[in-house]
Amino acid sequence: MHTPNIISVTGLCNSFGDQIIHQDLNIEVRRGEILGVVGGSGTGKSVLMRSIIGLQEPDAGEIRVFDEGMIGKEVDEATDVRRRWGVLFQGGALFSTLTVAENVQVPLREFYPDFSKELLEEIARYKIFLSGLPPEAADKYPSELSGGMRKRAGVARALAMDPELLFLDEPTAGLDPISAAKFDSLTRDLKETLGLTVFLITHDLDTLYSICDRVAVLADRKVIAIGAIEELLAIDHPWINEYFSGPRGRAARRGHSDQGETAHAKTQQLGRS
Numbered sequence: 001m002h003t004p005n006i007i008s009v010t011g012l013c014n015s016f017g018d019q020i021i022h023q024d025l026n027i028e029v030r031r032g033e034i035l036g037v038v039g040g041s042g043t044g045k046s047v048l049m050r051s052i053i054g055l056q057e058p059d060a061g062e063i064r065v066f067d068e069g070m071i072g073k074e075v076d077e078a079t080d081v082r083r084r085w086g087v088l089f090q091g092g093a094l095f096s097t098l099t100v101a102e103n104v105q106v107p108l109r110e111f112y113p114d115f116s117k118e119l120l121e122e123i124a125r126y127k128i129f130l131s132g133l134p135p136e137a138a139d140k141y142p143s144e145l146s147g148g149m150r151k152r153a154g155v156a157r158a159l160a161m162d163p164e165l166l167f168l169d170e171p172t173a174g175l176d177p178i179s180a181a182k183f184d185s186l187t188r189d190l191k192e193t194l195g196l197t198v199f200l201i202t203h204d205l206d207t208l209y210s211i212c213d214r215v216a217v218l219a220d221r222k223v224i225a226i227g228a229i230e231e232l233l234a235i236d237h238p239w240i241n242e243y244f245s246g247p248r249g250r251a252a253r254r255g256h257s258d259q260g261e262t263a264h265a266k267t268q269q270l271g272r273s
């Protein structure tokens with residue numbers, strides 16, 4: 001049967017020695033949505049992402065991606081699924097000795113060793129264009145780029161294989177507010193134009209309000225709530241209350257509703273002229 005869930009995690013348990021990170025965690029990501037994943041530092045957001053993409057062997061649980069069971073699969077066995085996703089790790093994780101174009105070609109070379117040099121270069125140029133970088137960034141090394149440009153280079157690489165699913169781990173961390181807002185727009189545009197599903201780990205309240213369809217909250221070793229922000233605001237949990245209704249949460253909500261009002265006013269103004 002065709003499932004609308006691109007990712008389905010059931011009963012996930014992860015621990016490191018005595019430290020239990022996840023206990024009976026469940027989460028589902030629907031086709032075509034941007035799911036924001038939030039939670040205090042150390043609640044296991046990155047470990048969850050690493051479990052889903054097969055970099056962390058869980059103690060227990062079931063993980064299905066594109067309706068394929070992922071637990072216990074060897075890297076080779078998961079190739080067909082792995083090529084359908086792209087990942088932007090925290091900090092970009094670019095190879096410092098390779099140019100941006102060469103970085104983008106890394107996954108292509110892995111999955112398509114027979115592609116010609118010209119084809120690899122052409123695909124890399126197109127992915128760099130999609131990421132919003134100028135063409136001349138292709139020949140630069142990561143150290144020659146700003147933080148925001150490095151993130152975009154990481155996105156270009158994540159898009160190399162034409163993924164249907166994108167994992168973004170704190171993409172706006174360390175960016176100034178203008179670059180962060182531009183990055184949010186890029187994520188939303190990519191989702192809309194390429195039909196992507198996005199699993200987005202973030203601490204950035206503006207990102208949640210401006211681009212996420214639903215938000216999952218990690219606390220107490222599991223996903224304690226998942227839904228649209230308005231739905232989460234109705235939940236009485238200390239972390240959710242503090243996060244969404246603390247000073248920053250209130251400011252982000254105000255900013256978001258102001259933007260809505262400004263857009264509405266502009267539309268009305270245009271209507272009058």
Ligand SMILES: Nc1ncnc2c1ncn2[C@@H]1O[C@H](COP(=O)(O)OP(=O)(O)OP(=O)(O)O)[C@@H](O)[C@H]1O
Binds near residue numbers: 040
């Ligand atoms: N390889 C590892 N070995 C031991 N402990 C680990 C390992 N990876 C993560 N941890 C621990 O697991 C916990 C969750 O880490 P994780 O990076 O998933 O948190 P996070 O929610 O993404 O945090 P942040 O928001 O600060 O990035 C932390 O206490 C971390 O120290």
